[in-house]
Structures are given as C-alpha cells and as structure tokens.
Amino acid sequence: MVKEIERAGLPIVHMCTVTPISMTVGANRIVPTIAIPHPLGNPKLTMAEEKVLRRGLVEKALKALETEVEDQTIFE
C-alpha cells in the first residue's frame, strides 16, 4: 500500500509498530510507534501526556518526510 503511494510520486512516511512488516511491504521512511492497538497513544497516560507523546511521533514523521533517504530507513 505504502509502495503504491510512493510509486504515484508522493513521499510517504509509514508509522507502524511492527517495523519488519513495514520493511517487507517496501516502506522507505518508517517511524516506529507505540503498540498495535494504539500506535499513536498510550492509554496509561493522561490525555495531555498522550498528546505530547503523539506530537513527538508526528513531528518525527514530518522530519522523516523532510529527510532525503536512499534506502529503507527507520527513524528511531
């Protein structure tokens, strides 16, 4: 899926928990996330804390989009 969007000419960042799957589906920019049922959140935190966490991840994804890569890259 990620590959199709990349093929259409759009830079794409894949945010997902199981990064090896992201690698096999051919994503080039990968940002690892928290957990399967809540990739961009953590129900153990307060709403405010969660937003900080989520913002951090999204900013990392934007950074990835602004970064030139030559090969599949995981932005830890």
Place this chain on the structure above:
Amino acid sequence: MIIVTNNPDVKEKYEGIRQIEFVEGGYKDVLIRVRDLIFEGHELLTHPLMGSVKPNETPYRSIAVSRHAGKMDNDNAIMIAECMQTFEKFAAMGRRDRGRNTPEWLLEDFRYIDLTLISSAVDYH
C-alpha cells in the same frame, strides 16, 4: 508453552499439562490471536500453517507459542503475517465453508489430524 487452539480435542488432551488458550472461533481467529501474542513478545514455536490440509478445508488450528514474553521477534512477526496472507488467499478461493456445513464425522477427522500434528511438536518438547 501456550497452545492457542480452537480445537476442543487439543484442549481436552493438554488441559492441565500445558497452558491452553482456547479461542472461540475459526482458523483465522486463532491466527489473529497468535499474531497479537507475537506482537506482545511471545515467541512462535510451531508453524502456523502446519499440515497439508488447506486452510479453506479444515476449520481447526492449533499453534504453540512461548509462555515467556520478551522483545518481539521480527521473523515471527513476518511469518505470521505471511501465513495470514496465505489464509486470505485460500479464503478468497471460497471453495469450502470451513466447517459450517461439514458433517460431524468429517469435523472429527479434522480435529484428530490437527491434534496429531500439534502433538508431533508438543510431545517432543
């Protein structure tokens, strides 16, 4: 180890000997549960597609994972994903209704084969 299964015969044989996680549901539900356990860091011990009985024929599935949960194993995650893909492929062929209209005598055989296959792995380890 934990045996994830929807096969009552497996439950009956290993109850009290091994940890059983019984899944109310089909072949795919067992795959999904195992996938989630892998994501939680349990190690996959048996191949999810064991046996030559195709996933669109038998409604039963038993898969062993480790009790211990550590860091998620990447190869396991890929393997379960590939198995789910293979399952979907056979499901899309839509030949059989995976047990819904299968006569009891045949279901019995499917349960028996699933039991003996998982036993071939579990009993030696």
Place this chain on the structure above:
Amino acid sequence: MIKIVHYINQFYAGIGGEEMAHVGPCKMDVIPPVSKAFTAAWKGEAEVVATIYCGDSYFAEQTDKALAEICELIKSVGGEMLICGPAFNAGRYGFACGNVAAAVKAQMGIPTLTGMYEENPGTDYKNKTIIVPTANSAAGMRKAVAAMAPLALKLAKGEELGPYYEEGYMYTGIRKNMFEEEIGAKRAVKMMLKKLAGEPFITEFPMPSFDRVAPNPAVKDISKATVALCTSGGIVPKGNPDHIESSSASHYGKYDIEGVMDLTEETYETAHGGYDPVYANQDADRVLPVDIMRDLEKEGKIGKLHRYFYTTVGNGTAVASAKKFAAEYSKELVADGVDAVIMTST
C-alpha cells in the same frame, strides 16, 4: 482481414502537447502514420480500421467516462482487437494505455495489447493485458512496432501466446500450466549446470515482488506542504457509514475532515477486526493523529492538512486488494495537490 482499433494520445494524434491534454476521446478522420506502421507490419492479415485519441489529462481525470466513450467507438467500427500506444516512458500516457487495454479486455472480452518502457507506471497493468517492453523514447518506435505487431496478430487470431520470455512480452504474474518436453528433474539438473557455469537460464517461477519503489525526494519545506493522512487501522466515522468490513475489506473509505479538529469517542471509531478496538474507539487520534495535525497546521509547522483522509483495514498484511485501493486513491491525492502522506498502521 481482422479489424483492429488503435488507441493513442493527443500528442501522437498530432493535436498538440500538454496544452491539448484535456481533449476527450475522438475518432480520427485520417489514419495517422503510427497506425499505418502497424497495418504495414501485418501484411494484409489485419489492419487498423480506426484510431482513437484521447488527451492524457482527460483520461486521468475522467477515467470511467473516457472508457465508456472508447468502448462505444470500438463497437461502432466493429473492432476485433485493441492496441494501445506504444507509450514509451510517458507516465500518464502509459497509465492510459494500460488502463484502456485492461478495461477493454475485461469489459468487451476482446484481446488487447500495449507497449511501453519497463519503468513506466502503466506497467502495473501487465497482469491484466499484454504489455510489450519498448525503448524509453519514441526513437524506438520502429522496433516497438516490430515487437508489438506479431504478438497483436497472434492475439487477434485467438492464438495462445507462448511463455513471456519466448514471445517477448512482460511477465504477467498469471500462472498458467503447461506441459514441458522433459520431466522436472531433468529440467532442474540442466538449470543447475547453467547456473554453475554462469550461463543465462530462465527460472520457471520468478519470485514475487521484491521490487522496491525508490524513495521520492524529501519535501523541501514541510511548512508549506499539504500533508494527507491515510491509515490501514480502519478509522471511520462513528457507525461505519460505508460498512467497511472488519477484515478482507472489499473497499476503502474516504472521509472529509474539513473543520474536524479532534477525533472523539462520539464521532469516530475503528472498523478493524484484527486487534483490540477499545483504545482506538476511545480516541481515534491514537491511530489517526488529526488533533496533532490541526495543531501543527495552526502553528504553521505544516502548510495544510489535506481535506480528506483515506482508510482501509489491513491485518498487518499487504493484501492484493489493499494495494489496488492505494493505487486508486494515490492518484486522487496527486490530482488534489497533496505533497506528502503519513500512513499509520496498527
């Protein structure tokens, strides 16, 4: 004589370049030289009875309409086969050729064939029509016609094509059984000897798509960019209005989030059946971060959050249908002027 219809774009029809890409399908009054080259190659066994052109933009933007018009034109001249292109390395022309050839074959049941460069995105249709590889520019026209014409003739006559590597079309990925001259074990030993000697050999089963798509260049200035959100986590408006299935989804969702600042328990949920949905149902931002994107938009950290998000249900797997969905909606994203995409998966 077999009646063959030829599909080309506005450029090869001599109508004009990019400035004329908006024109709709039209039958040419005079058969153009590119079509005549095919007729000549068929040496009296077949001929191009009509040439249809269509602007590349028109086709990309109104695909269904264009296809209907093209099918109508083919019927009106009694076409028994359709050839498209060759498109060489022209991306949108290649897409149109592949799409037209695939759709006409599926809808009208007549054989179709096209030609293009191996890296043309239109080669995605190689499992739905026969695509002949060509050079990457029109300088290879003569060779392309020479390669396409005999295959077209075979197809038009209803003959079965041999394997792709003998006939010279692109590997379709559609597996077809056939009987060989020798048993498998002998073939394996022969293949082994060739592999050991470093001689060329042809595998009977090419391993599936290890093809990688090269990364696109980075976004120059994200603060000016329009960023779209997509997810395979099945986030949908509460009530799942389009009935996206919880697994093996047969369609994808496209939802307008104009004015939506935050996904709440009351307004959004997940249709995903593969994981515990409680957390996503409580707060769908945990899967699709609309709240953060709005904040960043307000702060000028991104140019704009795209008005629509796209959603599918994956099960951590790359199923063929999901691939098709993404291929479809990525074209919309491009057309809508999106600069970059964030895809989230569960």
Place this chain on the structure above:
Amino acid sequence: MKLELGLIHVTDLQFGDVSKVEDHVVYINQEDIKNLILEDETIESVELHIAKPGESVRITPVKDVVEPRVKVSGNGGVFPGWTHKVDRVGEGRTHVLKGMACMTIGKIVGFQEGIIDMTGEGAKYTPFSQTLNFIMDIKPIEGLKQHDYEKAVRTANLKVSTFIGELARNVEPDEIEVYEHDNVLEGMKKYPDLPRVGYVLMLQSQGLLHDTYVYGVDAKQSLTTIIGPTELFDGAIVSGNCVSACDKNPTYIHENNPVITELLKEHGKTLNFVGVIITNENVYLADKMRSSDWSAKLCEFLGLDGAVISQEGFGNPDTDLIMNCRKIEAVGVKTVLITDEYAGQDGASQSLADATPEADAVVTGGNANVVIHLPKLDKVIGYTEYVDKIAGGWSGSLQPDGSIIAELQVITSATNEQGFNKLSAR
C-alpha cells in the same frame, strides 16, 4: 558403490491360479495376497482389483503407490526396516517389475484423497495412468484408530509389493541399468574439473498422515543426514504421507527418485554427483531452524558447488524450502529448487507461502489450483462419495452424472515436487 537395476517390462497383469511372472505377464493368486494382508489382525477384509492403462476406471481415494522390487544380490533386502531387517542396501542387483504398481485405497480420514483415472483428462496428469495397477481396498476392524489403520495399510502394501517383487527373482531382466557413484574422495580424484553437485531431499514429517520413514525411522526424529543415492532404489525411504495427493511423494516415486536418477546419469560427464542429503519438514520452528542449518552445513562439509533441493507438500514446507535455499546459498552453494504452486484457480495469487530473492532458479510442477473436469468413467474402484471432501474438491464437485469438477490437486502425483512429471507453469 554400484547397483544394477534389472528391469522386467511387465506387459500384462492378471489374476491366476498361481502367483508368478511369465513372459512379461504378472499373475496373482488372490488367496496369496489376502492371506498375507489378513495376517494383520487389525485388518477386517480386503478386496483386490486390477486396473490397466486406457480402461474407463477411476481409483480413489489412493493412499500409497509402491513399485514391486526384489534384491537378487548384494546386501540386505528391499524396504529395510519394514519387510526386511535393517541392513544397508543400495549395492548389487535389484530386479524391478517395471510398468506395474501396487496401490492401497481406503477411508482413513474423511478428507483423505487422491484420484487416479486410467483414461481421459485426469489420466494426462497422473503418472499412474500409465502403469498396470494392482489395487488393494483394505477395511479395518471396527473401532481401529486412524493412525493404526494408516500403519496397517502402509505395511500391507510393502508386504504385498515385496511378495510380488519376489516373483521376479529368477526372471531374466529385459534391460539392465547400471548406477554407480563414488565416495567423496574417489569422486574428487576422478573428476577434479567437474562441478560438485548434491541433492537435498526434503521429506514430509509433520505428524500422522504426514510422515516419511528412512530405514524404518520416522524422519521427524532424525537430524538432517546423508544417504547413498542408490539406497533409495532399494526402498530405503517409505511414504506414510497421504495428505495433499498432488504433491506428496508416494513410495513409488522415492524408489524411482527422478532427481537422483538424472544426477547419476550425468555423474562423471557434466558433473560430479557427491551425495544425497535428507532433511525433514517438521512443525516445530526450532526443528526447522536446526534441520536447515544442518542441510547448509552438510553442503558446506561436502564442498558442494551446487545443490538441487526438492520439496514435499503444501504450506509450511515452503518455509523449510526457503530456509534451505537461503542458508545453502549463504554458504556459497548454488541452488535449484523444485516446488509446485497454489496460485489460485485463476493463477493470479501468490504461489508460495514464503519467498526469498536467493531463489532465482526454480522448477515448478505446476499450479495445483487449476480446475479440471474429469468425465464420468465406467467403473469406480473405491469410493467417490469422498470426492466432495478431498483437498481440491468442494461441495458439488461430484456431479450428478458422475463426472467431477475439482482442482488439479485431487490427482495423485499431478504436481510432484521431485520433478517426476512434465507438467510445469509459467
């Protein structure tokens, strides 16, 4: 090591008063066979049939197929560990009743499978439409468990095949094939310039109805090991595998292993055939890791340049195949794989459950999902009521007129993964 196969070309198979081979005709006294089979107290009854190429006959559900052979000189006897004591075989002379096959049928489990048609569309796909077939329909005593039934049927066929093979002991063969191979040292000295090629033979070993035996040992309990090529020609490997009709390896195909035959033919000419590595296909992942590690290690120890790898069965053996390929290529040994495909009825789906870019040389036995239409045949030996239940069949496969619409995978050995057939796919 040298083994001579004395081929006796069988031109006809008949029931007769005395069991014997005379003028290329095999005569079988039914009582001889019945007495032999009924020695086993778990067997209630047996019915015997003969089916010949071209006849309008359908045989189903087929369990195992065996070629009758007898060891006339050299060490040991055929099917060591079963009908002869465990003793090394593969040298001397063995007589073969070429052109006939012994097969067992019976309801072991409901979805047990395998159709052999002696004429028509189905006959094109199974090699056993070309053999004179001696068929044993074996019924168990009441209440016999499936695994005991499978064992009884398997053993019965080996006993009968040994008995029939014995009839050929003193018959002058029509043709003698000589198979010779060298030990590692000799081979290296004799053919220093030829590429060193081995064969990795994967054996199904997942459990009941999915097992293979080597000299009587269940392959799942064995580490990957080395076996002499000609040992298989004396029945060292026996099949207990009766699921996935199209791509399991019946004992007959082990006895006639086509990869070994082809490699022996080329030995000393275009290549130096170093040896056969047998490895298993277990359910337990750690076993898979260990067995494939061992395959690669043995390829390395033998100093191979190349290895042909053959598979057996569907699904998780794909994982073993790919692991073997990847690890063997990683130690610098070039591989060619033999497999078959489940690409869907339209051929558009992914063929294997696993893949790797190293697998760049693959031979395929064809797509097992292809739908075929088998005409009604005059006579059925066995039970077609199971056709709706077998792999590749579905509710309604058996048509009211007696014809069958089903996938190719219903046909015994249609997509064999040792490369026994001419069927392929592109």
